[in-house]
Amino acid sequence: xxxxxxxxxxxxxxxxxxxxxxxxxxxxxxxxxxxxxxxxxxxxxxxxxxxxxxxxxxxxxxxxxxxxxxxxxxxxxxxxxxxxxxxxxxxxxxxxxxxxxxxxxxxxxxxxxx
Amino acid sequence: xxxxxxxxxxxxxxxxxxxxxxxxxxxxxxxxxxxxxxxxxxxxxxxxxxxxxxxxxxxxxxxxxxxxxxxxxxxxxxxxxxxxxxxxxxxxxxxxxxxxxxxxxxxxxxxxxxx
Numbered sequence: 001x002x003x004x005x006x007x008x009x010x011x012x013x014x015x016x017x018x019x020x021x022x023x024x025x026x027x028x029x030x031x032x033x034x035x036x037x038x039x040x041x042x043x044x045x046x047x048x049x050x051x052x053x054x055x056x057x058x059x060x061x062x063x064x065x066x067x068x069x070x071x072x073x074x075x076x077x078x079x080x081x082x083x084x085x086x087x088x089x090x091x092x093x094x095x096x097x098x099x100x101x102x103x104x105x106x107x108x109x110x111x112x113x114x
Numbered sequence: 115x116x117x118x119x120x121x122x123x124x125x126x127x128x129x130x131x132x133x134x135x136x137x138x139x140x141x142x143x144x145x146x147x148x149x150x151x152x153x154x155x156x157x158x159x160x161x162x163x164x165x166x167x168x169x170x171x172x173x174x175x176x177x178x179x180x181x182x183x184x185x186x187x188x189x190x191x192x193x194x195x196x197x198x199x200x201x202x203x204x205x206x207x208x209x210x211x212x213x214x215x216x217x218x219x220x221x222x223x224x225x226x227x228x229x
Contacts, residue, residue, distance in 0.1 A: 033216070033217065042221045045216055100166075103161070105161075107157065108158065
């Protein structure tokens with residue numbers, strides 16, 4: 001049963017600490033998305049990769065957020081330093097054929113910054 | 115400007131009633147794709163359907179049906195004979211062929227089915 005795997009599922013950290021979230025996309029998918037979900041903003045696209053190359057990260061605060069794909073089986077989203085306003089659920093999704101095909105979402109990482 | 119509008123923030127229905135979730139989109143592309151996702155209380159986002167802009171045929175899958183009308187830029191979702199398990203937040207999304215194929219999500223409609 002192919003699925004997108006995200007770790008950790010939950011993370012509580014203190015303000016100022018570094019947070020790294022990991023995502024294993026579905027094997028064979030060439031597109032990876034990072035979304036952030038909050039009550040106020042809904043689902044926001046943070047970054048988007050195709051064939052491991054970043055295509056769009058305009059939704060990401062560049063001073064503290066970074067997203068990478070070290071290889072085809074791993075995508076990372078890092079926040080350094082973290083702030084309370086970063087508290088949200090972060091979703092990774094993968095898809096084939098870019099945005100023309102459906103994206104499959106992981107279960108999300110619930111981040112709480114205190 | 116919002117590319118996907120889900121005007122209904124919350125809907126409550128009694129079990130076995132039919133319910134329609136509205137989705138209106140905006141795009142200048144002639145090639146685009148529309149999607150519906152379900153987010154149950156457990157939190158994951160579950161893909162329900164994909165439709166491309168060249169296929170206006172309505173689709174039915176069990177109790178679920180989708181009505182795509184390009185003339186009104188709408189892609190509405192109907193649940194027939196609703197069940198408690200249908201309680202979730204439902205998101206409509208749009209993907210354009212250019213420039214980057216990213217997904218634009220609506221703000222979601224929270225559906226509560228009352229037993």
